[in-house]
Amino acid sequence: MKRDRPDKGLDKSRRDFCKTILLGTVSLAVPGSILAATEKKGLSDWYGTKYKPAEHLYAMGIKVDRCIGCGRCVDACKRENNVPDYPFYFRTWIERYIETEDGQTIVDSPNGGKDGFKAPASDKKVFKTFFVPKICNQCEKPPCVQVCPVGATYRTEDGVVLVDSQYCIGCRYCIQACPYGMRYIHPTKRVADKCTFCYHRTVKGLLPACVEVCPTQARIFGDLKSKASPVNQFMRFNKIFVLKPGLNTEPKVYYADIDLEVR
Amino acid sequence: MWKRIPEQIRHVVVPIVALVVIYLVVRHLLIPSSFGLWGHYRAASAVQNAELPLKYAGAEACADCHGEIASTKKEGYHRGVACETCHGAAYTHTQDQEKQKPQINRARSLCLLCHEYQSSRPTGFPQVVSDSHNPLKQCIACHQPHDPKPPHPPKGCDACHATIQRTIAVSSHGNLACSMCHEVPKNHKLSPRGNPAKLPQLRETCGKCHAQDSSASKEIPRVDMASHGGKYLCWECHYPHMPGAR
Numbered sequence: 459m460k461r462d463r464p465d466k467g468l469d470k471s472r473r474d475f476c477k478t479i480l481l482g483t484v485s486l487a488v489p490g491s492i493l494a495a496t497e498k499k500g501l502s503d504w505y506g507t508k509y510k511p512a513e514h515l516y517a518m519g520i521k522v523d524r525c526i527g528c529g530r531c532v533d534a535c536k537r538e539n540n541v542p543d544y545p546f547y548f549r550t551w552i553e554r555y556i557e558t559e560d561g562q563t564i565v566d567s568p569n570g571g572k573d574g575f576k577a578p579a580s581d582k583k584v585f586k587t588f589f590v591p592k593i594c595n596q597c598e599k600p601p602c603v604q605v606c607p608v609g610a611t612y613r614t615e616d617g618v619v620l621v622d623s624q625y626c627i628g629c630r631y632c633i634q635a636c637p638y639g640m641r642y643i644h645p646t647k648r649v650a651d652k653c654t655f656c657y658h659r660t661v662k663g664l665l666p667a668c669v670e671v672c673p674t675q676a677r678i679f680g681d682l683k684s685k686a687s688p689v690n691q692f693m694r695f696n697k698i699f700v701l702k703p704g705l706n707t708e709p710k711v712y713y714a715d716i717d718l719e720v721r
Numbered sequence: 722m723w724k725r726i727p728e729q730i731r732h733v734v735v736p737i738v739a740l741v742v743i744y745l746v747v748r749h750l751l752i753p754s755s756f757g758l759w760g761h762y763r764a765a766s767a768v769q770n771a772e773l774p775l776k777y778a779g780a781e782a783c784a785d786c787h788g789e790i791a792s793t794k795k796e797g798y799h800r801g802v803a804c805e806t807c808h809g810a811a812y813t814h815t816q817d818q819e820k821q822k823p824q825i826n827r828a829r830s831l832c833l834l835c836h837e838y839q840s841s842r843p844t845g846f847p848q849v850v851s852d853s854h855n856p857l858k859q860c861i862a863c864h865q866p867h868d869p870k871p872p873h874p875p876k877g878c879d880a881c882h883a884t885i886q887r888t889i890a891v892s893s894h895g896n897l898a899c900s901m902c903h904e905v906p907k908n909h910k911l912s913p914r915g916n917p918a919k920l921p922q923l924r925e926t927c928g929k930c931h932a933q934d935s936s937a938s939k940e941i942p943r944v945d946m947a948s949h950g951g952k953y954l955c956w957e958c959h960y961p962h963m964p965g966a967r
Contacts, residue, residue, distance in 0.1 A: 476736065480743075487747040500755055500765025502772060511759065511767070526842045528835040530806050537810050538776045554841050574834045575841065587841040612762035622766035658773035667777045667810075673802040673835060674846070 509661050511615035515682040516655050516710070518669070519692035520591055523715040524676035527552055527589035529571040531668035531677065536572070538656060538667035545569050547642050549653040550593040550668050555719060559583040563719045590720050591676065593668070594619065594640040594653035595701060595709030602632035602641060602652075611650065617682075617710060618657055623649045637705050655679075682710075776810040779803075783811070790867055796915045797868035798847075807831060807866065832860040845883045847871075874910035881913070889962040902926055902961065920956065927955040 505511075535550045536543060552571030556564040556578055564580060571589075578587075600619050603611050610625040611632055626649035633641045633650065644651040656666035660679075664670070669679040680687030689712075692698075696714035702721065713720075723731070758764035783804040784791035794800055805811055805823075813821040829851065838848040855863070863872050878899045879886035889895055899905070899918075906916040921927070924946060930937040932946045944950075950958065 480739075483743060483747070487743075487750060500763075500768060501758075502768045505768045505771045506759065506764070509771075523843050526835055526846055527839060530834070534777060534805070534810070539773075556841070574837070575839060577839070584840060588843075589841050609761060612760060612766075614762075614767050615759060620762075620767060620770050622763055624766065624769075625763065654770060657767075657770045659775060659777070661771045662775075664775070664777075664779050670777055670779055670803050671806040673799075673806050675801050 505661065511661075513683065514616040516596070516617050516660055517680065517682050517689050518593065518596075518655070518666075518711045519678035519680075519689050519696070519698070520593075520711060520713050521676050521678070521692075521696070521715060522588060522590055522713055522717070522720075524674045525552065525589040525591055526674055526676075527554060527571055527575050528673065529574050530671045530673060531591060532570045532572040534667040534671040535653075538659070539654070541651070542645055544645070547645065547651075549640075549651070550591065553590045553592060554578075554587065555590060555717065556580070556587045557585045557717075557719060559585045586717075588717065590713075590716070591668075592638070592640075593711055594655075595638055595707065595711045596653075596655060598708035598710065599706065601635040601637065601705075601707060605631045605635040607631060614657075616661075618655050618660075619652070620654055620657060621650050621652060623647060623651075626650050637702055637707065638709075775812045777805050778810075778812040778815040780805070782815045794867045796912060797870070798914075799867065799869055800914065827859055827861055829860055832864075832866075836860075845881055870911050885962050888964070892962060892964040894961055921954065924950070924955055927961075931955075 529552055532548065532551055535541060535548075539549060541547055541549055548570045550570075551567050553565050553567045554571070554575055556566075558564065558580070560582065562582070564578070566578075568575065575589075578584075596613075596617060596619050598617070600611075600613055603613055603619060607629060608625055608627055610622040610627070611619065612622070613619050623644075628643060628648045628650065630643060630650070633643065641650050641652045643649070656664075656668075659666055665679050666677075669677045678688050678692045680689030680692075682689060684690070692714070693712060698712040698714050699716050700709040700712060702709075726734075753763045753765065755764035756762070759767065780791075780803045787804075790804075794802075807826065808823040809826075811821065811823040814823050833851050836848055838850045842848060860866075864870070875881065877886075882899075902921050904919040906918070909916045909918055925932075928946050929935060930941050931944055933943050935941070935943070955961075
């Protein structure tokens with residue numbers, strides 16, 4: 459015999475309730491499991507076996523005094539990584555700093571520096587001026603990885619922060635979290651995108667595209683775990699600095715000859 | 722056996738076991754098979770990232786076939802400039818020479834990306850003001866891009882060594898010619914890296930003025946060359962370009 463209930467909507471037996479819960483769980487799990495089953499294991503015969511990520515730790519050195527602001531790195535990066543050619547999507551870019559005699563600092567980066575720089579429009583007296591290349595710092599403690607709600611961005615054992623574009627939901631939380639502004643939403647893939655140190659090149663022993671084309675060797679790339687690597691030499695012979703050291707992100711892009719004004 | 726377990730426990734155990742089994746099955750089906758292999762991520766994603774197609778071949782790949790140009794370039798000012806900086810991405814070309822020909826951009830605008838005068842560029846980097854520097858000529862009419870040389874070699878050392886020139890100008894050695902201490906090969910100005918200038922190899926280079934028995938002006942400080950410094954060359958301790966040359 460049924461008990462009297464004031465609300466007819468709740469007029470269900472415990473058995474019915476349990477059935478609904480079970481059915482609901484199963485109906486949610488089926489589409490997901492079909493999706494996961496169609497994905498193959500997806501591992502390769504060389505990555506992880508012939509190439510062992512744990513044996514490497516990549517880093518970049520930037521000699522600010524050598525950058526001539528030609529923008530070849532920005533151009534090469536866009537080609538190598540299919541970064542959209544609209545004016546506001548960049549994995550790397552060049553900033554021009556102009557410090558005027560009245561103590562102002564003007565920073566500009568027209569089209570990321572890809573088409574070179576025109577003479578500055580301001581007629582203020584220049585105290586000093588220089589170019590600074592910017593790129594993902596591949597932090598040791600990356601805030602972007604910490605905030606990703608679906609675990610779609612991660613740091614590999616060789617120290618590169620990557621995005622799993624199949625699992626990224628495009629929520630933009632990582633873009634908010636990155637203190638260096640290095641991420642963007644890819645306009646056609648609708649997922650977060652960022653510099654990977656040209657991961658597909660570095661694991662094969664090639665240089666990242668931006669390092670390859672830099673005509674003045676302002677960018678130096680190498681493996682911190684190899685003593686002979688150019689980046690270890692760079693770190694020995696220069697006084698180095700990282701961007702926003704106070705945030706404790708432990709960047710692995712090291713700058714030499716940098717100015718106090720650079721953020 | 723089953724019937725001997727109290728009824729209230731039986732009713733609880735069955736749904737709990739069912740839920741755990743469902744959880745394990747669902748977890749197995751939903752989590753990608755390669756997850757957690759190398760860390761808290763899908764290992765297959767790292768592989769996907771590592772297997773993206775290449776666009777730039779790298780200068781070493783170019784030198785395999787174009788060795789002659791590579792060796793010309795190696796001696797000149799442009800030795801640090803990769804082939805693909807000017808000729809564009811050429812991985813397809815290294816795989817199939819017919820499929821893609823790298824670009825040859827002869828326009829002034831390409832050279833000017835690096836060589837147009839910009840106040841932000843580092844001192845000493847060769848720059849021109851293109852509006853007044855042979856505006857109607859192509860750059861390559863005078864400068865061979867694989868081994869660029871200035872048609873008129875720079876007159877003074879300070880054209881390239883501006884930093885040294887600025888320090889030495891305020892030092893006690895400000896009035897000395899660079900060649901007084903540095904032996905400069907004839908072609909140094911045309912091909913500096915192929916013909917590097919030499920540092921003084923003898924203590925007597927400095928001794929000419931600083932030895933006790935030197936005939937130079939009395940104001941120049943003297944040292945006893947026999948007892949001072951031993952086996953070291955003077956510039957191994959004293960930096961002669963610095964003010965005071967300490």
